[in-house]
Amino acid sequence: MANATKFVIADNDTARAIGLKHLLEQFYNADVYLSQSPESDHSADDDISTRYLVSADMLVRNIDFFIARRQRTTVINGSDNNSGMTSIDSTTDESELIEQLGALIVPKDESVSSTTLSQREIEVLRLVAMGFINKEIADTLSISFNTVLTHRRNITAKLGIKSVSGLGVYALMNGYIRESDLKR
Amino acid sequence: MALIQPTSTLSEIIAQEPSIIPVINRFGIFLGTGDSTIESICADKKLDTEFFVMILNTFTNEVYFPEKHLRSINPLVIVNYLRLTDCSYLKFQLPNIERHFASLLQHSGTANNLKLMRAFFDEVKEDVKAFIESDTNCWFTNIENGTPGISGYHTPDDGEAIEEKINDLRNMMIMHLQGDYDPNLCYAVIVAIIAFEKDFRQNNRIRNRILLPLYRESSNPKESM
Numbered sequence: 512m513a514n515a516t517k518f519v520i521a522d523n524d525t526a527r528a529i530g531l532k533h534l535l536e537q538f539y540n541a542d543v544y545l546s547q548s549p550e551s552d553h554s555a556d557d558d559i560s561t562r563y564l565v566s567a568d569m570l571v572r573n574i575d576f577f578i579a580r581r582q583r584t585t586v587i588n589g590s591d592n593n594s595g596m597t598s599i600d601s602t603t604d605e606s607e608l609i610e611q612l613g614a615l616i617v618p619k620d621e622s623v624s625s626t627t628l629s630q631r632e633i634e635v636l637r638l639v640a641m642g643f644i645n646k647e648i649a650d651t652l653s654i655s656f657n658t659v660l661t662h663r664r665n666i667t668a669k670l671g672i673k674s675v676s677g678l679g680v681y682a683l684m685n686g687y688i689r690e691s692d693l694k695r
Numbered sequence: 696m697a698l699i700q701p702t703s704t705l706s707e708i709i710a711q712e713p714s715i716i717p718v719i720n721r722f723g724i725f726l727g728t729g730d731s732t733i734e735s736i737c738a739d740k741k742l743d744t745e746f747f748v749m750i751l752n753t754f755t756n757e758v759y760f761p762e763k764h765l766r767s768i769n770p771l772v773i774v775n776y777l778r779l780t781d782c783s784y785l786k787f788q789l790p791n792i793e794r795h796f797a798s799l800l801q802h803s804g805t806a807n808n809l810k811l812m813r814a815f816f817d818e819v820k821e822d823v824k825a826f827i828e829s830d831t832n833c834w835f836t837n838i839e840n841g842t843p844g845i846s847g848y849h850t851p852d853d854g855e856a857i858e859e860k861i862n863d864l865r866n867m868m869i870m871h872l873q874g875d876y877d878p879n880l881c882y883a884v885i886v887a888i889i890a891f892e893k894d895f896r897q898n899n900r901i902r903n904r905i906l907l908p909l910y911r912e913s914s915n916p917k918e919s920m
Binding site: 670671672673674676677680681683684 | 808859866
């Protein structure tokens with residue numbers, strides 16, 4: 512679902528991981544992925560909105576990966592000293608656990624939740640629809656490659672459209688480009 | 696939904712999950728099954744009950760995917776199922792969306808953006824047809840003939856790109872439809888798109904996660920050791 516918080520649960524205890532996944536999906540509409548190898552698993556894009564729920568043993572096995580993402584990492588039944596990572600207690604009662612998970616949900620960014628595109632996003636959308644690749648868009652608008660990626664992610668989140676031709680149709684129906692601008 | 700068992704009554708499953716109707720049709724099973732169980736229907740139709748139940752379960756439970764069991768199935772059985780699935784897309788599901796779209800356009804006037812969405816659907820349809828044609832003429836035939844190699848095989852990314860476009864089409868209809876249109880006919884289009892989207896996604900899973908590894912193993916037995 513667009514704008515839902517993304518979670519990756521890295522836990523060898525499959526039953527616990529599934530339990531947490533169901534709670535996050537049922538109560539918070541989160542997008543949840545289970546992973547045994549978060550470093551190499553790309554089922555969920557690792558962007559700044561992705562949160563990690565990790566068991567202590569998985570944390571140790573992938574310590575470099577999680578240290579680099581400590582602001583977004585929560586250790587399941589972790590100790591007080593988790594290098595800046597938060598922790599949850601999975602042995603508590605159900606209501607309390609649901610509340611703990613709720614505290615991990617990132618509030619919606621209003622600039623992203625709106626379906627109105629910014630002027631810059633419209634410029635990026637036009638170029639995408641015209642068949643420009645990300646590098647060309649960055650050069651044309653004099654912005655960095657990563658900024659283009661951020662704009663594209665925000666456009667997709669706002670419009671619910673990801674494919675280039677889908678974005679082309681949207682640009683066309685809103686008058687951002689003409690039919691002759693579409694690259695086929 | 697609870698997992699389906701061979702002893703489950705098929706009509707009860709259909710009542711809970713009508714989206715399986717096109718799936719059972721592919722196996723030559725049609726409505727009017729009374730209170731027959733799945734195993735008795737499969738025995739009558741000479742179908743592999745285990746495979747049929749597996750397909751129904753993967754279809755009704757997106758998180759359930761019995762990879763190990765499915766990999767024990769003869770690849771030819773899976774190819775046969777995917778051929779039936781592709782045939783169902785071309786003969787029924789895509790024409791069904793087309794029919795609903797035509798009716799919607801006919802009864803909705805011109806002050807809307809439906810024509811552009813219809814054009815996008817046409818593009819999706821051509822992508823699906825090309826994808827199916829490649830599977831049918833190259834990959835599936837190779838498997839059936841025991842020919843090694845995976846020539847003509849569309850990568851999983853190709854299937855995912857189509858899934859993405861179908862999802863875009865659905866979201867366009869839901870989020871960005873403007874102007875004057877017939878709401879009931881529009882609902883029919885959206886339901887047909889959502890049904891097709893689910894079907895295509897589930898079959899891509901079987902194709903990419905079961906058939907492709909099985910085929911690679913049989914083509915390159917040393918690599919799989």
